């Protein structure tokens with residue numbers, strides 16, 4: 001399988017062609033530096049994303065609490081994580097960094113607040 005991956009490590013945005021079988025990378029071309037090789041190889045075999053979104057606040061009809069995953073989540077788990085987040089409610093007061101949803105979707109990664117709200 002061949003995949004084109006745009007490197008997001010620096011603003012140059014190299015278009016990198018990765019060829020592989022399953023999770024195994026066979027060749028990487030188009031990267032202008034070694035960081036792009038590492039990024040494209042990881043993106044091919046195990047893509048991850050930081051999830052940034054909002055959570056409802058208990059008792060508040062309009063306000064939402066901004067949250068993010070503490071570290072990158074496996075891309076294939078993002079929809080499951082969003083379903084969990086949609087059903088969650090944060091209880092005030094909340095401080096930036098508070099864990100709102102621990103171990104989301106059994107990933108070992110917490111969803112944390114990114115804002116203080118009293």
Ligand code: SF4
Nearest residue numbers: 007010013014033036
């Ligand atoms: S491959 Fe290197 S030069 Fe190209 S976008 Fe990635 S980090 Fe930047």
